[in-house]
Amino acid sequence: MNPLIVLSSMLALASANPLKFPGQGGLQLSQRVPNPCSTLEGTACVFPFAYDGVEYYQCTYKNSPTPWCATKLDPNGTVIVNNWGDCANTQTSACPVEDLTKPSCTAVSGSACILPFRYQGIVYNKCSDAANTEIADSQAWCSTEVTSGGEHIDGKAAVCPNTCEGAASNTASTTTTTTTTTTTASASTSSTTITTTTASTSTTTTTTTTTTAAAVNTNSLIDILTDSLKSACTTVSGPAVGKQCVFPFKFQGVTYSGCAEWVFGGENQGLAWCSTMVSPSGEHMDGSGQWGICPDTCPGHSALAFL
Numbered sequence: 001m002n003p004l005i006v007l008s009s010m011l012a013l014a015s016a017n018p019l020k021f022p023g024q025g026g027l028q029l030s031q032r033v034p035n036p037c038s039t040l041e042g043t044a045c046v047f048p049f050a051y052d053g054v055e056y057y058q059c060t061y062k063n064s065p066t067p068w069c070a071t072k073l074d075p076n077g078t079v080i081v082n083n084w085g086d087c088a089n090t091q092t093s094a095c096p097v098e099d100l101t102k103p104s105c106t107a108v109s110g111s112a113c114i115l116p117f118r119y120q121g122i123v124y125n126k127c128s129d130a131a132n133t134e135i136a137d138s139q140a141w142c143s144t145e146v147t148s149g150g151e152h153i154d155g156k157a158a159v160c161p162n163t164c165e166g167a168a169s170n171t172a173s174t175t176t177t178t179t180t181t182t183t184t185a186s187a188s189t190s191s192t193t194i195t196t197t198t199a200s201t202s203t204t205t206t207t208t209t210t211t212t213a214a215a216v217n218t219n220s221l222i223d224i225l226t227d228s229l230k231s232a233c234t235t236v237s238g239p240a241v242g243k244q245c246v247f248p249f250k251f252q253g254v255t256y257s258g259c260a261e262w263v264f265g266g267e268n269q270g271l272a273w274c275s276t277m278v279s280p281s282g283e284h285m286d287g288s289g290q291w292g293i294c295p296d297t298c299p300g301h302s303a304l305a306f307l
Contacts, residue, residue, distance in 0.1 A: 004298055037069065037095035039085025040148070040267050045069035050078040058096035059087035065116040065150025067097045079166055086149055088267060089186065105142060107158030108172045111287060113142035119152045126166035132157055140167035148266030156287060217261050233259065233274065233299070235292025243292060245274035247299075251284040258301040259294035264286055272301065 037045040038146065048057045049070035055077070061068035064086075072083035087095040103126060105113040116125040119132075127140040134157040135141045142164070145156035160167035212274040248257045259272035278292035284291070 003302070036220075038070065038088055040088050041085055042088075043071045043085055045085075047072055048077065049073055050076070053215045053297065056098075058098050060098050061100050063115070063123055065118045065146065066148075067095070067100075069095070090267075095260060103162055103165075105164035107142060107144060108161050109144075109158045111144040112289070113156050113158070113160065113164070114140065114144060114146050116150065117143040117146050117152050118150050119143065123150075124166075127160035127164050128166065135159060137171075139170050139172055140164075147264075148268070153260050206244060229278065231298075233294055233297075235274065236295045238268075238288035238292035240276040240292040243276040243290075245292070245294065245298065246276055246278050247274070247281065249275035249284045250282045251275065251286070258299035260301040262293070267279065272298070274298070283302065 037047075039045065045059070047069070048055050050056070050073075051060070051062060051070070056062075056069075059069045061067055068084050069087050070079035070084050070168045072080045074080055087097065089095055089097070103115050105115065105127065107113055110256050113127070118124075119128060119130060122130070124130075124142075127139050127142050129138070131138075131246070132141055137200065139159045139297040141157045142160050143152040143156055144158050145153045147153060159172045160170060161172055162168055162170040229246040229248070231247045233247075235241050235243055235245065245259065248255050248298075249257075251260065259274045262271045262273050263270045272294045273291055274292055274294050275284035277285045277288070279285060
């Protein structure tokens with residue numbers, strides 16, 4: 001048989017079956033699962049990908065406080081070092097994300113703990129006992145505000161009560177206040193008696209939070225003021241999505257009469273945001289998730305100096 005005919009047949013067979021072509025190492029990137037998912041930087045995710053011996057068909061929280069994906073693989077389908085990114089989750093980039101049961105914990109300050117979070121290169125899925133100059137007496141703590149990449153923001157640490165996972169050895173506890181109202185009526189007079197019973201989850205308490213009449217009055221004042229300042233602008237994303245913007249609002253020494261430019265980087269770069277709740281003095285309620293991203297139809301911000 002003519003050797004040239006044999007060689008031509010072998011090359012044709014290899015071209016027709018690229019999955020078994022010698023030295024190719026299995027599936028090629030162009031033959032992997034098509035998907036509309038991309039990273040926050042706009043790079044396309046590649047599925048499936050292998051990491052630490054496990055194959056993933058969706059964005060994963062493995063060793064990260066935010067879901068991520070591979071953007072480039074080696075011939076064995078394993079993610080190449082530094083070729084990955086945090087998954088975007090927008091209307092144009094609908095990323096499949098694995099289910100993650102996030103633990104719930106409320107700090108003794110009343111702020112919600114954000115779990116998981118990253119601190120000094122380590123991801124914490126529960127309250128952390130890592131040394132932190134923001135926390136006294138070596139109490140376990142959590143982050144109450146993180147960046148878009150899940151990184152703890154300095155100054156936003158709070159002590160966990162001893163009922164939260166990872167904080168069993170804490171002396172801090174929460175205080176529950178129960179108010180019972182009893183009404184006594186007679187033919188000529190009526191009176192109302194208010195009895196307050198306080199129960200603590202721990203007999204040793206160094207930090208407590210108690211609801212008082214002054215706190216109730218302050219919360220009512222905040223609600224009244226916020227309602228009076230609500231605008232026709234409704235947020236389209238963010239922790240307070242679907243809520244009305246409050247104008248004007250004060251933030252970091254500036255009063256805003258419209259949506260403020262987002263200058264914190266991440267996926268919201270180039271957009272504008274607004275406060276959805278302010279204090280009695282008009283300050284944005286920072287750290288409580290009371291903000292959202294404005295649509296293009298909302299009025300732009302204009303900075304006014306404090307009086």
